[in-house]
Amino acid sequence: MLQNFFIPELQQLNLSDSTFFQQDGAPCHYALNVRQLLNAIFPDKWIGRRGPIAWPPRSPDLSPLEYFLWGYVKTVVYSSKPQSLDELRARITNATHEITQQQLENVFNELENRIERCITKDGGLKHHHHLL
Structure with a gap:
């Protein structure tokens, strides 16, 4: 979904440079290839487990x-x-x-x-x- 839909949509809208991306700590979101993609597209601007910006696990406060x-x-x-x-x-x-x-x-x-x-x-x- 990230590669085929979300990121292309952001890029088409010229928003990828100004966007911070937040995800939860689900195992599939934590996979190395996912984190590598997020690091490439959102350098220092993604929030999640083992990301550049930590987010407490299972914290629904701002979602x-x-x-x-x-x-x-x-x-x-x-x-x-x-x-x-x-x-x-x-x-x-x-x-x-x-x-x-x-x-x-x-x-x-x-x-x-x-x-x-x-x-x-x-x-x-x-x-x-x-x-x-």
Whole structure:
């Protein structure tokens, strides 16, 4: 996904030089070839396990995917048990398509609040439970 989609999109938009890339500590993200690619495309500008900028493992504080999307989709998708893989796929697709503009505005207002709290704490995560 990084090589075939994300990085070409960033380059097409002329954003690769100004972008910081953040990832979690999942084993597939930690592979040497992935870290080498990130070092080449985002030198000194990627956040992750063994990256140039450390990020605490399993820290959802500044990731809207973690503090909003996954929980929201899971709640909608599993409101009742899907009866097939096709139904599961359809529910996931529908859940993401049904996210409203207002929900997105709330998510990004919350992100701004979380960033401001991190700045206030000088980047420290000592009290990160307040961010959750």
